[in-house]
Amino acid sequence: MAMINIPLLPVKLGLRVLPDAWHAEIATRLFNHLMRGQTGAERIAEIDGVRLCLSIVDTGNELLFEIRGGRLERARRASAGTREWQVRIRGKLNDFLLLATRSEDPDSLFFSRRLALEGDTEIGLHVKNVIDAIEFDPRAHFVSVVGPWVVDVAQTLLFSNVTSRRTRNTTK
Structure with a gap:
């Protein structure tokens, strides 16, 4: 089983101490920011209106989201007696x-049951497929955020710095 190479204890403590609404708000802002410039981001609109819950079993957190206008939004709690989500993904923080x-x-996380889908199976599988289709492209993201000119200049400066170091190291 693969493990993330960050200390999970501080993350788990933070998740347990702060309210779920804060975590959901941070997650939505981070997700929507990272989707800027991504080619797979348009697929999110396919699941518009879906209410999704991420249930982190080893910290006891339940983060509620809704897809609106092709963006992830923090969902408000539903009234008593109604289910707050159409699809819930349950699993441990590491997964x-x-x-x-x-x-x-x-697929391996879901088929090995380390992550479990609950609720509307058809919608759940579609959500999983949309998540699976997103391939993060850092360059496209940076171009979308700061513009192509800045990215090109930064790339040129970084590349020329690496090239000049290699040249200096080989001439010594």
Whole structure:
């Protein structure tokens, strides 16, 4: 089983101490920011209106989201007696981190039951497929955020710095 190379104890403590609504808000802002410039981001619109719950079993957190306008939004709690989500993904923190960082294949996480889908199966499988289709492209993200000119200049400066170091090291 793959493990994320960060200390999980401080993350788990933070998840247990702060309210779930804060974590959901941070997650939505981070997710929506990272989707800027991504080619797979348009697939999120396919699941518009879906209410999704991420249940982190080893910390006791339940983060509620809704897909609106092709964006992930923090969902408000439903009134008493109604189910708050259409699809819930349950699993341990490490497995969610493996999914988020693409360190392990999403299908293997679900088929090995380390992550479990609950609720509307058809919608759940569609959500899983949309998540699986997103391939993060750092360059496209940076171009979308700061513009192509800045990225090109930064890339040129970084590349020329690496080249000049190699040249200096080989001439010594």
